[in-house]
Amino acid sequence: MHGATVTPGLLLDDRYELSRLLGRGGMGQVWEGKDLRLKRPVAVKILSPAGVLEPRDLALFRREAEIGAMLSHPGITTVFDLGSPSRDGGTPWYLVMERLVGHSLDREVRLHRDGLPWERVVDLGRQVADALAAAHTQGVVHRDIKPANLFLQQSGVVKICDFGISRLANATSLLTGVVQAAGTLPYMAPEQFATLAVDHRSDLYALGCVLHELLVGAPWVDPRADWPGAMYRHHQVAPPSSAAARPDIPEALDRLVLDLLAKDPADRPSDASTVTARLRDIARQPGQGHGADHRRGPGLDARTRRLTEAATAFRALHARRATETVTVLRTSQAMHPPTGPSQVSTPRRTSVEQLVAGRFRLLQKLGSGGYGEVWSAYDERLRVEVALKQVRVDPSAGNTERDAVLGQAEDEARHAARLRDHPNIVTVFDVVGDGGTPWLVMRLVEGRTLDQEIRERGPLGPVMAAHVAAGVLAALDAAHESGVLHRDVKPANIMLAEDGTVLLTDFGIAKGSTTTTQAVLAGTLPYMSPERLNGRDTPAGDLFALGASLYEATEGVSPFARATPTATMAAVALEEPPPPAKAGRLRGLITALLDKDPERRPSAASALVLLANAEGPHRTPRQERTPGRSVDVAARQATPVRTDDIAPQQRTPVLTGDVTASAAPAKSRIGEALEVAVFLAKACFWIFGILGVLIGLCSNPAAFDASAPSWFPIPLPHGTRVSNAFSGLVLVGGTAAVVTALLTFFWGLLSTDPKS
Known part of the structure; x- marks a missing residue:
């Protein structure tokens, strides 16, 4: 830039407008700005002029961009461009x-000189460990985990920042000059x-230093100490116990x-996922510390606390399902290293290596639909x-129609960009x-759609279906809270990633969530709610579509x-x-979500609470079998969930057994067994009774001139002996009915959980 001063209002590449300076450092400045194309706020880090920089600074700058773009996790700062x-x-x-x-954890420490409540430290540490696990899985070691590089947002979510000096675990050398x-x-x-032989365990040591500082209010190594x-x-002095001060x-x-501060890397926890699991176990310990209120943190309202409690009830279940899902789903035959999901199971190699927008080189065609084609590409x-979605434009379309298609694509990018932090929503980085x-x-997501899973491997079992429901409900709740309606929830838009994550994709026809009436139907007919057929859009329409998708699943x-x-x-409406x-x-x-009246459907938030309560209690170890699957399901106990914060119009009864719609009481398993037994008894009476009539006809064919009584249930041909036909109907049909009823009833009792 030849020393030119960066000032507010500077427009970068006719797209990013700078507004105010947020901070500065040795390598440059960080500005607040706006992406004029996607109409979203951004942060822009500007490198110092060439004459001020050392030769290695540009290489570090590019490395931060490349590694930040490679990592996709709610706890890692997203790099766009x-x-x-x-x-x-x-x-x-x-x-x-x-x-x-928000602000960095460095400031949080300064605000709590005696340390933060331990419950809150556990929550913050769990978030950082979870993000580190994602980075380490991609072979990235941060190498500079510290409170100043951990950003606490107003929502309570922690983000890892500044991957400038990070390195890939399999790298053979560092940057020249570092x-x-x-x-x-x-x-x-x-x-x-x-x-130089550092690995992921070096980050875990740094995390131990951070946790100690958060607990006692000061680092255990004096920041004023010189290098020696x-x-x-770090080498010779045993780290102090946090409990000695607290x-x-x-x-x-x-x-x-x-354990994290062990001198020998081999003595530390094996990986960040192990740390996450231990912190979750600590968080579940009852009756310790300052109480629940301390861990809420700033900016967490009653609704956030309620959803956090519901999510807590599902954490252990999701951790197990993430492992189970890998064995349930077919592993896609990826042609490239696992940087993210193929949107279909079997990508097709293409010889065309077109360069899109002078930046993205197409690699493979992953799939296509009515809206366009999806490709894997190299940025x-x-x-x-990344994944590139080509929006189909009619070659004969005029400028007005082309502008409308482009506007729709930009709308999808904007809607998804507002929800970029959510782990159950496919991140959209840009539209070009x-x-x-x-x-x-x-x-780029490595996995398959729910639609493919159903068509190729059959229906899901209840456990897997609940896992899918939890992910989509969490995504819809976030979307609705941000004022976005999806309007096309269906199995083809639900991704099942190979790591077990459920993701909602394709916000192409999404819109603001204010109730409106429109003349053009948006969505896919079998999943559209009755009110949407009448042109009325509400968040409840997305819940109806999810109910139809879960029914199909x-x-x-x-x-x-x-x-x-x-x-x-007609079927949807009537x-x-x-x-x-x-x-x-x-x-x-599912029945509650498919209620024709949108006012009676649960919201996404209350449905998530219902789901947590329905899945947790009364589970016993068993082998769940569905066509093409076999999943071991362990006993689970749900964490109690508060519902007093749920708005009255959204509140739905919380049950410990089957979740039922509020309009009808739950039916006992004995009643269900008796109902099935009676139905089968009636069917067997008539089926085997008719066979008995045929037996009667064949056993004595002698002619008999008497007419059959008018009350006899089956019209008989002239000459049939009524006595034999009647005996066959009663004896054979009746016996079959009684035996079937008894067997069905007692089998129903034996197959029922005694606690149900």
């Missing part, structure tokens, strides 16, 4: 990231001082911090793989144009799909589908 200098020098090197609102020991002295692991002094303490700290938490600027065709740049058939569009619309027979404890929830 990397800009290079223009020929006239008016544009500097810059990095575009998501705009975070000093051998990279990091910040009070948080550096012993091995960082002496060798800091190295000596008697209220649980022994398990103190033990974990000391040559950020050097990562190439030759008049819009392309959406998205996270468990039963294997759509509840409303018919041979013609007219018949389908017909009640048969009760789901294979949904298990989800039966009541």
Whole structure:
């Protein structure tokens, strides 16, 4: 930039407008800005002019961009773009990231000189460990975990920032000119001082330093210490016990911090996921510490607390399901390293390596639909793989129609960009144009759609279906809270990632959530709610679509799909589908979601609470079998969930057994067994009774002139002996009916959980 001053109002590449300076450092400045194309706030890191920088600074800057773009996790700052200098020098090197609102944990420590409540430290530590696990899985070691690089948002979510000196675990050398020991002295692991052979366990040591500081209010290595002094303490001095300064700290938490601070990497926890699991176990310990109110933190309202409690009830279940799902879902034959999901199971190799927007090189065609095609592509600027969605434009379309399609693509990007932090929503990074065709740049997800899973492997069992329901409900709740309606929830738009994550994708026809009336139907007919057929959009319409999707996932058939569009619309508006027979404890929830009256459907938030309560209690170890699957299901106990914060119009009864719609009481398992037994008895009476009549006809064919009585249930041909036919009907049919009823009834009792 040749020394030119960066000022408010500077426009970078006709897209990013700078508004105010947020901070500055040795490598440059960070500005608040706005993405004029997607109308979203961003943070822009601007590199200092070339004459001020050392040679390695640009390489570090590019590395931060590439690694930040490669990692996709709610606890890691998202990188959107990397800009290079223009020929006239008016544009500097810059990095575009998501705009975070809040403050660093460094400031949080300064606000709590005696340490934070231990419950809150456990929550913050769990979030950081979870994000580190995602980075380490991709082979990235941060090497500078410290409170100043951990950003606490107003929502209570912690983000890891600044991957400038991170490295890939399999890298053979560091950047030229970078000093051998990279990091910040009070948080550096012993091995960082002496060798380049650092791995993910160095980050865990730094996390132990951070947890100790959060608990006692000061780092255990003096920040004023020089290099030799800091190295000596990390190598030779035993770290102090946090509990010695804070008697209220649980022994398990103190033990974990000391394990993280072990001098030998082999003595530390094996990985970040292990740390996450131990912190979750500590959080579940009852009756310790300052109480629940301390861990809520600033900016957490009653609704957030309620959803957090519901999520807590599902955490252990989701941790197990994430492992089970890998064995349940077919592993896609990925042609490239696992940087994210193929949107279909079997990508097709293409020889076309078209360069889109001068930046994205197409690799494979992953799938296509009515809206467009999806490709895997390589971002040559950020050097990562992404998914590109080509929005189909009619070649004969005029400028007005093309502008409308482009506007729709930009709307999808904006809606998804507002929800970029949510783990159950596919991240949309950008929308670009190439030759008049819009392309959406998205996270590449390795997995398959729910629609593919149902068609190729059959219906889901209740446990897997509940896992899918939890993920989509969490995504819908976030979308609705942000004022976004999806309007096309269906199995084809629900992704099942190979790591077990459930993701909602395709916000192409999403809109604001204010209730409106429209003339054009938006969505897919078998999943559209009755009110949407009348042009009325509400959040409840997305819940109806989820109910139809879950019905199809468990039963294997759509509840409303018919041979013609007219018949389908009539079924949605007028017909009640048969009760789901294979949904298990989800039966009541699905029924409630499919209520024709939107006012009676539960909201996404209350449905998530219902789901947590329905899945947890009264589970016994068993082997769940569905066509093509076999999943071990362990006993689970749900955490109690508060419902007093739920708005009265959204409150739905919380049950410990089957979840049922509030309009009808739960039916006992004995009653269900008796009902089935009676039905089968009637059927067997008539089926075997008719066989008895035939036996009677064949046993004595002698003619008999008497007419059959008028009350006889079956018309008989002339000459039939009434006595033989009647005997066959009563004896054979009646015997079969009684035996069937008894066997069915007692089998129903034996198959029923005694606690139900």
